[in-house]
Amino acid sequence: MKQLKVLLISAIVVLMAQAATAQAKVAHVDVADIMQKMPAMVDAQKQLAKLGETYDAGYKTLVDEYQAKIKKYDQEAATVTDAINDERSKEVQEMQKRIVDYRDNAQKELQKKESDLVKPIMDKVKASIEKVGKAKGFQYVLNAADLLLADGPNITADVKKDLGFQ
Structure with a gap:
């Protein structure tokens, strides 16, 4: 019985050592x-x-x-009434707000359009990386941009080929 326990413990230690030394198959790809x-x-x-x-x-x-109005209003400021100057000031403030709103909306629209255009492309690239990685037997495929050392299989060319370009 004691020998069986020793044999069992030895077998477990050997299996754990083998598992610890078994290396995962890893490759890298340059997504950018x-x-x-x-x-x-x-x-x-x-x-x-x-x-x-x-x-x-x-x-x-x-x-x-906006700049043309500011220039015109500055030139005429001394020759018009305070009421007109106040009205023009409000008009200029409204124009400033329109400009800021336009810029903000344009940025949001550009970001949305970029997301709409790039997401399907990125999804296609990711699917190709997974397909190529699995076909070549890799367990992990890392992005080369995130690596300090990329000394191993590079599947970038294979993914490009799978996507139909070089």
Whole structure:
């Protein structure tokens, strides 16, 4: 009985040692490189740039209008009544608020549009990474950008190939 316990304990220790020394299969992938070169992402960036230019043009128009009124009102301030100056002051404050609101809304819309465009692309990349990683027998695939040392299998090219581009 005592020998059976010793044998059992020895077997458990050996199994634990083997489990501790067994290495998980790990690879890395450069997600930023994939995303940056992916045709769908390039198209999304173009759409965002165009939308950004549209918002910038609208913002510039509002600011130019505001600056023109300020200049005009400053030149005429001494020649008009206090009531008119007060009315103009309120108008300028309203214009300032419109400009700030426009800028804030434009930023929110750009962020929403970016999210709407990038999320499906990122989901596709993630699915491809999982597919390639599993096909190659890896238990873990890490993003190379988060690693201090990436000395091991790199599946970036394989994921690009799976996604249909190089």
